[in-house]
Amino acid sequence: MKRTIPAAWLALCAVAATAPLPALAQKSDWSASGNLSLVSDYRFRGVSQTYNLPAVQGGFDLGHRAGFYVGTWASSVGANDRDRRVPPGSPPGTRPPQATTAGTFAGGSSLELDFYAGYRFEVTRRTVLDVGVIYYLYPGAKDPITLRRFDTTELYVGASFGNLTAKLNYGLSDHFGLIDSSGSYYANLAYVQPVARATNLVAHVGYQSVNNFDDLSYADFKVGVTTEAAGIIWGLAYVGTNAEERHFTVLNASDGTPKAVAKGTIVLSIGKTF
Numbered sequence: 001m002k003r004t005i006p007a008a009w010l011a012l013c014a015v016a017a018t019a020p021l022p023a024l025a026q027k028s029d030w031s032a033s034g035n036l037s038l039v040s041d042y043r044f045r046g047v048s049q050t051y052n053l054p055a056v057q058g059g060f061d062l063g064h065r066a067g068f069y070v071g072t073w074a075s076s077v078g079a080n081d082r083d084r085r086v087p088p089g090s091p092p093g094t095r096p097p098q099a100t101t102a103g104t105f106a107g108g109s110s111l112e113l114d115f116y117a118g119y120r121f122e123v124t125r126r127t128v129l130d131v132g133v134i135y136y137l138y139p140g141a142k143d144p145i146t147l148r149r150f151d152t153t154e155l156y157v158g159a160s161f162g163n164l165t166a167k168l169n170y171g172l173s174d175h176f177g178l179i180d181s182s183g184s185y186y187a188n189l190a191y192v193q194p195v196a197r198a199t200n201l202v203a204h205v206g207y208q209s210v211n212n213f214d215d216l217s218y219a220d221f222k223v224g225v226t227t228e229a230a231g232i233i234w235g236l237a238y239v240g241t242n243a244e245e246r247h248f249t250v251l252n253a254s255d256g257t258p259k260a261v262a263k264g265t266i267v268l269s270i271g272k273t274f
Contacts, residue, residue, distance in 0.1 A: 027065070034060045037233075037271030042075050045186060045208050046220025046241035047248060048261040049112065051078040059114075067121045069132075073114040077138070113137040118156075130158040134169075136176070143177045150177040154186075165190045175210050183211040198228040202237065218243035218262070233271045240264030 035058060041048050042055035049055070059073030118132020138150045152175060158167035168187050175181035188206030195201055203223050210216040224237025241248075241262045248262035 029065050030062065031065075032060070032062050033273060034058070035271060035273045037269055040268040041239075041265060042077065043222075043239045043265075043267055045206060046218070046222075046239055046262060047243065048265075049075070049077045051250065051259050052261060052265065053078065067119050068117075069120065070115075070117040072116075075112045076110055077112045078110070109139045109141070111139055113139065126162050128160040130156075130160070130167075132156055133172075146177070146179065148174070148177045148179065152176050163192050163194075171211070175213075178210065178213060178216075181211050181213060185209050195225075196227075200226050202226060215244060216247055224267075231272065233269075233273070235267075235269035235271070237267050237269075238264065239267050 037057045039055050039057065041052055042050045042057070055076045057073070057075040059071060061069060061071035063069040114134060114136055116132055116134040118130060120128060120130040122128050132155075134154050134156060136150075136152045136154075141150050142148060143150070151173070153172045154169045155172060156167060156169045158165060166187075166189050168185060171182055171184040173182055175184040186206060186208045188204060190204045191202070193201040193203075201223075202225065203221075205219070205221045207219045208217060218241050220239070220241040220243075222237050222239045224235060226233060226235045228234070241264070243262035245260050245262065249258050249260050251258055
């Protein structure tokens with residue numbers, strides 16, 4: 001679940017001509033870019049996907065000068081491990097429980113893979129539209145009770161007006177394994193304000209509506225700063241939600257303690273683009 005779909009509006013690559021006459025610069029119709037980052041907590045729409053623990057993330061984008069693009073992005077996520085402790089006070093010979101603790105991606109491979117494709121184009125000099133589709137894949141992960149997969153498909157449409165971006169994601173499939181939740185949507189606004197060379201203030205507010213599950217709908221926000229130094233992009237942000245804590249609390253598989261995964265927190269990040 002990627003907190004923001006990668007921009008994929010890529011610079012064109014220049015190549016040298018091989019003609020025997022004086023070389024003429026040519027532009028490729030295709031360009032590529034990649035990214036790699038480490039975050040102190042993977043927050044997707046304000047909710048931790050790693051049980052408030054760090055994550056490694058990376059992606060690759062391929063774009064055409066006409067505006068078409070495809071890409072993939074991956075992140076480590078919190079897989080739900082089986083709690084093999086014998087409850088205190090159990091009779092001799094009691095075997096460990098076979099049920100897993102409550103969690104986000106039970107039985108999975110601790111991996112999220114996103115695949116997306118779209119078309120981005122200018123409407124005016126300062127207005128850009130972006131339409132596409134994204135598929136979230138969690139290899140091997142299933143709800144331990146319903147045995148439904150968490151894989152989800154969304155359509156998205158976005159518009160950038162200078163430093164302001166508005167985007168809407170609409171669920172074509174059930175919302176991450178919830179029965180009869182297709183038609184859920186996520187609307188968000190993001191703003192970037194340059195304050196110094198290679199330094200930006202960033203702000204975001206969004207609303208996740210879960211169809212047929214009003215108690216799971218919530219708003220989220222983020223405020224922070226990013227800067228580039230020594231070829232690395234450094235980030236610091238505060239992320240929060242108004243989600244009902246009782247619906248966004250999971251049990252730590254190692255010791256059974258509860259973790260509130262939608263509670264406000266500071267997120268640190270370091271990243272590199274290439």
